[in-house]
Amino acid sequence: MxxxxxxxxxxxxxxxxxxxxxxxxxxxxxxxxxxxxxxxxxxxxxxxxxxxxxxxxxxxxxxxxxxxxxxxxxxxxxxVVWPTRQETIQTTLIVFAMVIVMGILLWLLDMFLLWAVRLLTGQAG
Known part of the structure; x- marks a missing residue:
């Protein structure tokens, strides 16, 4: 049933x-x-x-x-325990700093690889 x-x-x-x-x-x-x-x-x-x-x-x-x-x-x-305003600002600043550091490191790597490719292909100076 x-x-x-x-x-x-x-x-x-x-x-x-x-x-x-x-x-x-x-x-x-x-x-x-x-x-x-x-x-x-x-x-x-x-x-x-x-x-x-x-x-x-x-x-x-x-x-x-x-x-x-x-x-x-x-x-x-x-x-949920939400972060305070201060914690949010500090975390955001850390993220910005890490983005800038990684950008600089990638730029340096790019410059090094450009130099290496020019050296290997005979286009250097």
Whole structure:
């Protein structure tokens, strides 16, 4: 009996997801079809339809998993210890310094290789 209920639930979920996708595609199509209408009205219509499509999608198993994932992600982001302004500035300055040092080293390597190639090909001075 559970297998039958799962099959009906998954079929209903598929119908809901298909309806949500069809609504989104229809909204995008209408956005461009009514190009002569006010941009504000077209954007509001697109956003309203997207909201309805997301509400329909949230009623499916996939939508519930996605919402759960988003809630867990938000919780994890709140646990992150963000660097202070001073730490960020110091790290940025270190990165700039290393970029300058590597640029100078690569320039010196390039000059050396240019000198070596000219010497080997007989084009030197």
């Amino acid at each position: 559970n297998a039958k209920a799962e099959t009906q639930g998954s079929r209903l979920d598929s119908v809901k997801l298909t309806l949500a996708i069809a609504l989104l595609l229809g909204a995008v199509g209408a956005f461009y079809y009514f190009a002569e209408a006010s941009l504000l009205l077209r954007v509001l219509g697109l956003l309203a339809t997207a909201g309805v499509a997301l509400a329909i999608m949230a009623q499916t198993a996939v939508g519930r998993r996605l919402l759960g994932y988003l809630v867990e992600t938000r919780t994890e982001v709140r646990k």
